[in-house]
Structure formats: structure tokens, C-alpha cells
Amino acid sequence: MDKVIxxxxxxxxxxxxxxxxxxxxxxxxxxxxxxxxxxxxxxxVYGEDTRIKKLLTVLTQKYKVPDVDFIYFYxxxxxxxxxxxxxxxxxxxxxxxxxxxxxxxxxxFADWIYDIETQEKGWNFxxxxxxxxxxxxWEEKIDKLFWRGTPWDGxxxxxxxxxxxxxxPRGKLVHLSRQHPELIDxxxxxxxxxxxxxxxxxxxxxxxxxxxxxxxxxxxKYQMAIDGVTCSFPATQWKLLLGALAxxxxxxxxxxxxxxxxxxxxxxxxxxxxxxxxxxxxxxKSHDAEAKRIAQNGREFALTHLMPEHLxxxxxKVLVRYASLQVP
Numbered sequence: 001m002d003k004v005i006x007x008x009x010x011x012x013x014x015x016x017x018x019x020x021x022x023x024x025x026x027x028x029x030x031x032x033x034x035x036x037x038x039x040x041x042x043x044x045v046y047g048e049d050t051r052i053k054k055l056l057t058v059l060t061q062k063y064k065v066p067d068v069d070f071i072y073f074y075x076x077x078x079x080x081x082x083x084x085x086x087x088x089x090x091x092x093x094x095x096x097x098x099x100x101x102x103x104x105x106x107x108x109f110a111d112w113i114y115d116i117e118t119q120e121k122g123w124n125f126x127x128x129x130x131x132x133x134x135x136x137x138w139e140e141k142i143d144k145l146f147w148r149g150t151p152w153d154g155x156x157x158x159x160x161x162x163x164x165x166x167x168x169p170r171g172k173l174v175h176l177s178r179q180h181p182e183l184i185d186x187x188x189x190x191x192x193x194x195x196x197x198x199x200x201x202x203x204x205x206x207x208x209x210x211x212x213x214x215x216x217x218x219x220x221k222y223q224m225a226i227d228g229v230t231c232s233f234p235a236t237q238w239k240l241l242l243g244a245l246a247x248x249x250x251x252x253x254x255x256x257x258x259x260x261x262x263x264x265x266x267x268x269x270x271x272x273x274x275x276x277x278x279x280x281x282x283x284x285k286s287h288d289a290e291a292k293r294i295a296q297n298g299r300e301f302a303l304t305h306l307m308p309e310h311l312x313x314x315x316x317k318v319l320v321r322y323a324s325l326q327v328p
Contacts, residue, residue, distance in 0.1 A: 001314050004108070004259050005321050009093075011104045016327040017092055022069055025092040034075040035094075040068050040319070050074065051115045055315065058116050063316045066323035070095055074112045077230035077253070078103060095318070098231040100252045107322070108256040110315050111233045116308060123234040124308065130241040133218040138243075138292050143285050145247060145277075146220035147173055147186040148212055149235075151193075152228045160192030162201065169249065170226055172274050174206055183281050186224065221245055221291070222284060225267070231255045240266065241302035245284055245295040249274070256314055257305055266298045 029035040038047035038056060043065060045056045052072055059065055072095045080100050082088060088105075096103075097111035115122050151160045153168050165171035170188075177186035188209050191202040217223075223239040225232060225248040233255060239246045246267040263269040268280050268291075284291040304310075 001256075001317050004256060005314075005317055008107045008318075009321050009325060012093060012325050016325045017322070018327050019069070021090075022071070022092045025088070026071060028087045028091075029071070034073060036072045036074050038070060038072060040065050042067070050112070052110065052112060055110055055114065055116045055312075059312055059316055059319070062312060065316065065319055068319050068323040068326065070319075070322060072096075072109065072112070073106070076228070078106055093322070097233065098253055098255045101254055102252065107318065108254070109318055110311055111255070113233065114311070116312075123237060126234060126238040127241065127307065129214055130218075130238050130243075133214065134243060136218050138221070138295070140219070141221040141244070142185075142219055143221045143288075144182075145184045145186070145222040145224050145281055146217060146244075147177075147184075147224040147226065148189050148210070148217075149226070149232075150190055150228065151188050158193055161194050162198075162205065165192060165195070165206070169272065169274055170228070171206075173224060173226060173277070176274070176277065178207055180278065183278060183285075185220065218242060218244070221295075222247055222281065224270075225249065227251050227253055231258075237302060237306050240298040241306070243295055243299040245291050246298050247277070247280060260305060261301065265294065266301045267294065 026037055030037070036048050036050060036052065038045065038053065040056065040060060043060045045053055045060060047053050052074070071092060077098060078094065078096060080102055083091070083103060083105055091105055093105050093107045095109040096106045097109070099106040099108060113122065119125060119128070149170060151165070151170055153170050160168060160171060166175040173184070173186045174188055177184040187207050189211070190209055191199070191206065195202050221244055223242065223244040223246055225236045225239050225246050227249055230253045236248070236255070247270050248267040249272060250269050251272050261267065268284060270277050270280055
């Protein structure tokens with residue numbers, strides 16, 4: 001955690017983060033709903049009532065958080081072009097859920113979807129569910145790659161058409177499943193927006209959309225972690241925790257724990273365009289003992305790095321480092 005945080009804050013180490021810089025940055029983005037400002041003063045949290053505010057409140061109850069003032073980006077992904085705008089080239093840092101590695105003024109923090117207070121949905125619910133499903137033995141699982149998800153990809157958001165859908169990573173995954181059903185069980189959970197006017201063609205080309213209960217999901221040995229608008233959260237986390245073998249698409253986008261994830265130790269890496277996906281699946285099928293070991297390592301990683309207490313500790317450390325760089 002400390003290594004990641006030092007790297008994240010490196011651009012601000014020399015000059016610090018001044019109150020004037022925060023104020024000027026906030027003036028430029030305060031009218032955009034995806035930007036939220038939070039302040040912690042004397043262990044009291046100020047800011048809009050959101051899931052992040054709930055997390056900050058829990059954080060101040062667990063740790064002595066120093067006074068800090070920051071802006072949080074309350075959406076999936078800041079586009080790299082954002083910091084090329086004149087107004088934001090030298091902005092204050094933004095705390096984010098995930099980001100492209102190239103964004104030096106975005107600081108990795110908790111994801112905005114996570115609600116630390118609820119056990120009925122989200123990551124807290126999934127922790128319970130994935131642990132319940134551990135009764136399914138590796139040898140009883142289906143040796144296919146499983147995936148269900150939406151047709152959303154970061155560079156192609158809402159751009160799927162009948163002409164291009166097989167070339168976009170998530171679409172390509174579904175297309176490969178149609179071509180190789182013996183290796184992959186992948187389908188969209190909804191059809192692309194621009195294709196829905198022709199549902200018959202959607203069904204013919206993309207297959208059925210379907211809901212699969214968790215109990216059936218857990219019967220697959222291999223799970224695909226593939227980016228959507230950005231890194232897939234909390235899907236990446238639960239696919240590790242499930243104890244299945246995670247196949248992770250390698251892209252420039254990262255979450256706070258990605259530096260600690262090791263390919264071939266915690267997951268099977270797959271190229272961004274999925275060009276080696278079939279090769280990687282075939283490797284796993286022919287190296288079952290090694291595949292099982294990597295799957296177990298992935299689950300152990302989730303248990304020791306991704307539980308709520310680990311996330312709280314990481315967020316606390318981020319705020320401590322941020323506060324240490326704040327100057328009048």
C-alpha cells in the first residue's frame with residue numbers, strides 16, 4: 001500500500017497541495033455532478049451524502065484521520081483527455097475508483113459503488129456469497145471460461161453496432177463463445193443500445209441474453225475479468241475470491257490493488273484484444289494442477305488484500321499522505 005501511495009502522490013511531493021489549488025480546481029468543476037468535495041475536520045466528515053461519505057465516516061470512527069480537503073470523481077473513469085484541458089493541466093489531485101496508469105493527477109481510492117454499510121448487495125454481499133460457494137470442489141467444476149456482462153467498453157461506450165461488435169473486447173468475447181462453446185460460455189446481459197431495434201438479429205448474431213444464478217456461476221472453473229468503462233469493480237474482486245481461475249484482461253487501467261496482483265501467480269493474463277485468450281484457456285485445461293494452484297492463490301489474495309478492513313486501511317493511508325502534502 002505504501003509503495004502504491006508514494007507513487008500516486010509523487011507529482012505533488014515537491015510543491016505540495018495548496019488550499020488555493022484546491023479552491024481554484026473546485027471552482028472549475030463544482031457544477032459538474034460527477035465531482036464531489038469532502039472535508040474532514042476534527043474527525044467530522046463534511047460533504048454530499050454519498051457512499052463515499054459513509055465510508056469516510058466509518059474511517060473516522062476506526063482511525064484518527066487528519067484534517068484533509070479533497071475532490072472525488074464520482075464516476076467510473078476520468079478520460080485521459082481531461083487533464084489535457086488547459087483548466088486541469090495543473091489541477092489539484094482527484095481521488096478516483098480506477099484510472100489509466102498515465103493519469104498522474106488522479107489518485108486511486110475506494111470505488112464509488114461500494115457501500116460499506118449494506119450487507120444486502122455490492123461487495124459486502126458478494127464476500128458472503130463467494131464464501132458460501134466454497135463447497136463446490138475444483139474437480140466438480142466445468143472447465144470452461146464463464147462471463148456475463150453489459151456491452152460497455154471504455155473506448156467504445158455506447159458505440160456497439162452490428163458492424164463492429166465482434167471487434168470490441170467484450171463483444172469479441174461473446175463472439176468467441178459462439179465460435180468455441182466447448183471452451184467459453186460468455187453472453188451479454190443486455191443487447192447493445194444501437195442494436196436493440198432489431199432483436200431478432202441480436203439473438204441470431206449475439207445469442208440469448210440470460211441471467212445465471214450465483215450457484216451456477218460458481219460451477220465454472222474459469223472466470224473472465226474484462227474491463228467495462230474501466231476496471232470492472234467489484235467483479236474483479238469476486239472472481240478472485242470465488243476460488244475460480246481468473247483470466248484477467250491486461251489494459252492500461254488500474255485499481256489500487258493491481259500492483260500487488262502477479263500474473264501467473266494470482267491470475268492468467270490475457271492481451272487487451274483477447275488475441276491469446278483461446279491459447280490461455282487451452283493451457284489451463286492441459287495444466288489443471290497448476291491452474292488450481294493459481295486459483296487458490298487468487299482467493300488467498302482476495303482474503304488478505306481486498307476485504308473491507310484492507311480497503312479502509314488503504315483509504316486511511318491515502319488520506320494521511322494527502323494531508324501531509326496539504327499546505328496553506
